[in-house]
Amino acid sequence: MEETQGVVKHLLLTRFKEDIHPQQIDELIKGYADLVDQIEPMKAFHWGTDVSAENLHQGFTHVFESTFESVEGIAEYVKHPVHVEFADKFLSALDKVVVVDYKPTVLKP
Numbered sequence: 001m002e003e004t005q006g007v008v009k010h011l012l013l014t015r016f017k018e019d020i021h022p023q024q025i026d027e028l029i030k031g032y033a034d035l036v037d038q039i040e041p042m043k044a045f046h047w048g049t050d051v052s053a054e055n056l057h058q059g060f061t062h063v064f065e066s067t068f069e070s071v072e073g074i075a076e077y078v079k080h081p082v083h084v085e086f087a088d089k090f091l092s093a094l095d096k097v098v099v100v101d102y103k104p105t106v107l108k109p
Contacts, residue, residue: 006069006070006103007067007068007069007103007104008067008068008069008070008071008073008074008101008102008103009065009066009067009068009101009102009103009104010065010066010067010068010074010077010099010101011063011064011065011099011100011101011102012062012063012064012065012097012098012099013060013062013063013096013097013098013100014060014061014062014063014064014094014096014097014098015059015060015061015062015094015095015096015097016061016062016093016094016095017093017094017095018095020093024093025062025093028089028090028093029047029064031086031089031090032045032047032064032086032090033045033047035066035077035082035083035086036066038082039076039077039080039082039083040076041068041069041070041072041073041074041076041077042066042067042068042073042077043066043067043068043069044066044067045064045065045066045067046064046065047062047063047064047065048062048063049061049062049063050062050063059096060096060098071101074101
């Protein structure tokens, strides 16, 4: 049986539609960050834009990472009414998105 407890990361790689203005993007990112205070299973939120010199981003420009304590926490988050309402607005502003949930593996020397 697969272990479902332990830190789980919810990762989105995105590209906003060309007609979405920087101010709208800023407002959406603030709304995403505000979910941490509104949805209990969401423990942390980080985001950034692509700065890679390798140019392998395939058009994705933004990365959003949320931290949860379990796989069940992500499932609760996805169904939460506040997330559902936000996701409708957020996803409609995106041209591309990939979502990956994973359990980080830490290698110790």
